[in-house]
Amino acid sequence: MLETLNTPHAYPGRLFVVEGIDGSGKTTQLGLLAKWLAARGHRVFVTEWNSSALVKAATKTGKKKNALTPMTFSLLHATDFADRLLYKIIPPLKAGMIVLADRYAYTAFARDVARGVDRQWVRDLYSFAVRPDLAVYFRVPIDVSVDRLLARRVKLKFYEAGMDMGWSANPVESFRIFQSKVLDEYARIVLEHDLSVIEAAGSITDQQRQLRQIVSDRLQEEAARDERG
Amino acid sequence: MTREADDRGAQGGARPGTYYGHGLPYAPLADYPGRIIAIEGTDGVGRSTQIRLLREWLEVKGYGVVETGWTRSELMQPTIELAKGSNTLNKLTFVLLYACDFADRLEKEIIPALKAGFVVLADRYIYTAIARAGVRGVDSQWIRRLYGFAIAPHLVFYLKIDVDALARRVLEAGGMEYWESGMDMKAGDDIYDNFRNYQRQLLKEYAAMADEFGFRVIEGRRSITAIQEELRRQVGAFLEEAGAVPLAGL
Numbered sequence: 001m002l003e004t005l006n007t008p009h010a011y012p013g014r015l016f017v018v019e020g021i022d023g024s025g026k027t028t029q030l031g032l033l034a035k036w037l038a039a040r041g042h043r044v045f046v047t048e049w050n051s052s053a054l055v056k057a058a059t060k061t062g063k064k065k066n067a068l069t070p071m072t073f074s075l076l077h078a079t080d081f082a083d084r085l086l087y088k089i090i091p092p093l094k095a096g097m098i099v100l101a102d103r104y105a106y107t108a109f110a111r112d113v114a115r116g117v118d119r120q121w122v123r124d125l126y127s128f129a130v131r132p133d134l135a136v137y138f139r140v141p142i143d144v145s146v147d148r149l150l151a152r153r154v155k156l157k158f159y160e161a162g163m164d165m166g167w168s169a170n171p172v173e174s175f176r177i178f179q180s181k182v183l184d185e186y187a188r189i190v191l192e193h194d195l196s197v198i199e200a201a202g203s204i205t206d207q208q209r210q211l212r213q214i215v216s217d218r219l220q221e222e223a224a225r226d227e228r229g
Numbered sequence: 230m231t232r233e234a235d236d237r238g239a240q241g242g243a244r245p246g247t248y249y250g251h252g253l254p255y256a257p258l259a260d261y262p263g264r265i266i267a268i269e270g271t272d273g274v275g276r277s278t279q280i281r282l283l284r285e286w287l288e289v290k291g292y293g294v295v296e297t298g299w300t301r302s303e304l305m306q307p308t309i310e311l312a313k314g315s316n317t318l319n320k321l322t323f324v325l326l327y328a329c330d331f332a333d334r335l336e337k338e339i340i341p342a343l344k345a346g347f348v349v350l351a352d353r354y355i356y357t358a359i360a361r362a363g364v365r366g367v368d369s370q371w372i373r374r375l376y377g378f379a380i381a382p383h384l385v386f387y388l389k390i391d392v393d394a395l396a397r398r399v400l401e402a403g404g405m406e407y408w409e410s411g412m413d414m415k416a417g418d419d420i421y422d423n424f425r426n427y428q429r430q431l432l433k434e435y436a437a438m439a440d441e442f443g444f445r446v447i448e449g450r451r452s453i454t455a456i457q458e459e460l461r462r463q464v465g466a467f468l469e470e471a472g473a474v475p476l477a478g479l
């Protein structure tokens with residue numbers, strides 16, 4: 001069995017991952033981190049969840065027709081991930097760059113299981129993933145997340161709100177139910193995969209300071225390890 | 230390996246009509262009246278012809294029949310065609326797209342048909358995916374766990390053929406095709422050599438699964454009629470034994 005997600009990688013580059021539910025602010029934090037790393041002379045590559053051209057078509061068809069089941073949703077995202085891993089993540093890691101991933105396999109662990117997919121199955125599914133050098137989880141109370149999203153957008157997205165599960169016809173209520181389950185799964189994942197936690201209810205600057213500290217520590221540790229050979 | 234680890238994936242010994250592994254926790258299976266009959270075998274061996282004839286025969290006898298075929302899901306077909314057309318398909322995405330297609334058909338076609346008491350004729354099943362992945366060097370335990378959500382069929386027929394007979398048959402039927410020849414594996418430019426090498430490896434993978442998954446092996450070089458008679462005899466006996474009484478004779 002493949003065990004790469006649980007084994008340190010041997011690429012010269014570094015893989016840093018941010019995780020958290022929608023409205024946790026992780027994308028904002030990752031953007032600021034990228035600016036800082038680039039300003040310090042690092043070569044940075046940013047990759048987002050669910051962004052490969054290959055499966056965009058199918059995700060769209062599925063979403064339009066409201067036809068995705070928890071299983072096909074899970075497998076489509078795994079396909080997308082495999083595509084990005086091989087074309088967008090591993091090459092920059094081989095080139096010694098810093099890869100910043102906005103969501104990683106842990107997102108699938110949390111969301112797919114919240115939709116009713118088997119917990120162990122989805123972990124086996126992603127066992128081909130490269131283990132991140134650092135994974136930071138932005139933990140946010142469900143109310144804060146809902147407030148942020150409502151302030152920003154007119155409408156919650158169908159799958160983000162878990163509307164496919166039919167738990168509530170009200171998008172905000174559905175989002176609350178679904179994302180609460182996602183939060184429960186993240187709590188488990190944090191322990192299981194040793195994610196670093198940042199409380200995402202604090203100010204943007206505070207969070208960024210913590211993030212830069214964690215990343216900086218990690219880079220120094222890695223550099224020291226590389227020097228030792 | 231522990232027994233528990235074994236239970237996670239597709240393997241021999243699973244009771245027909247149940248999930249191989251963890252399955253779909255949100256879609257628990259009951260003792261449904263339908264039956265899954267899978268016909269396996271490499272491209273060009275004559276599966277579709279046999280399925281068409283078998284369906285005809287079953288319907289005349291009064292059985293409700295639903296067909297399901299590889300890559301034919303409404304959700305995935307356009308994407309798989311797109312991916313084959315562009316050059317972006319690597320072995321993992323290849324495997325996962327097929328799994329997604331299978332999952333879609335399982336939930337939208339196969340399970341509803343089982344509930345309603347249909348005979349589901351599957352033109353290829355997960356064994357094709359396992360064989361193709363095996364040839365491409367995908368971890369065999371990983372792919373079996375992936376297909377742990379599949380339902381073990383009640384019968385699996387494997388139409389067996391040798392590479393020489395297969396090559397002649399495919400050439401007579403219109404020629405060797407890119408994917409059937411494993412050209413994506415970039416072993417070389419000669420399609421005839423590639424076809425033979427690729428199919429030889431595939432046949433080896435199928436052969437390795439035959440015992441494990443209890444394939445009923447049928448010699449694919451025999452005439453269409455002879456193969457069909459054999460299929461009807463075995464399918465008829467199985468369905469009667471299963472208590473599914475046909476209408477013929479009324």
